[in-house]
Amino acid sequence: MKKYSLFFVAALLLSSCHIVTPEEPIEEKQKAYEAYGLLTITSSGFTKDNLRVKLVEKDDATMDLYMFDVKFAAAMPVTIDMLISGVGYAISGDEIHFYGDSIVPTAGGKPYEKYIIRDLEGKITPDSIILSNNYGATPSVYRGLRSSK
Numbered sequence: 655m656k657k658y659s660l661f662f663v664a665a666l667l668l669s670s671c672h673i674v675t676p677e678e679p680i681e682e683k684q685k686a687y688e689a690y691g692l693l694t695i696t697s698s699g700f701t702k703d704n705l706r707v708k709l710v711e712k713d714d715a716t717m718d719l720y721m722f723d724v725k726f727a728a729a730m731p732v733t734i735d736m737l738i739s740g741v742g743y744a745i746s747g748d749e750i751h752f753y754g755d756s757i758v759p760t761a762g763g764k765p766y767e768k769y770i771i772r773d774l775e776g777k778i779t780p781d782s783i784i785l786s787n788n789y790g791a792t793p794s795v796y797r798g799l800r801s802s803k
Contacts, residue, residue: 673762675735677720678710686710687750689783691798693724700727707783707798709741709752717741717752719774719785726792734761738771750778752785759789 680686687709693702706722719738737760743752754774758765769789776785779800786795 671732672723673732673734675720675737675761675763677708678718680710684711687778687783688801689798690801691783691796693721693794693796695726696793696795698727700725705796705798706801707785707796709750709778709783711743712739715743717743719752721796726789726794736761736766738774741774748780752776752778754787 689707690704691707693705694700702723702725705724706720708720708722710718710720712718716739719741721736721738723733724736725733738754738757739760740757741752741754743750745751752774753776755772757771757774758767759769759771760766769792772788772790774785774787776783776787776796781800783798783800784796786793788794
């Protein structure tokens with residue numbers, strides 16, 4: 655019986671793991687854009703609802719793209735906070751178009767080369783953030799409503 659108790663505790667700990675990536679403080683001159691929405695892994699149909707995404711303009715004319723509490727499959731034992739740095743962007747009227755390719759994301763301060771970001775395209779509108787990209791060989795689409803937080 656003791657073996658089963660230890661197994662249950664270990665399984666519970668693994669199922670509730672979360673790899674945290676701290677958010678950098680936003681300076682007064684920086685702009686940040688945030689949304690909550692649905693991530694869809696298009697190859698499998700897996701979805702993750704209420705996913706928080708945040709883009710922050712940086713001094714080097716790029717953006718940092720944060721994705722919080724991400725899962726890519728139902729069986730994934732952990733959720734991660736991911737940071738994608740060096741995202742290019744251009745402003746067109748009231749929209750911001752962003753893009754990137756061959757970017758190594760980080761989670762918990764560690765690089766994840768296996769999930770290199772490819773074909774990142776997206777836009778920020780007054781009401782939404784929409785993006786698509788591949789995590790390694792895994793294609794995804796995100797659609798979120800802008801937050802007033």
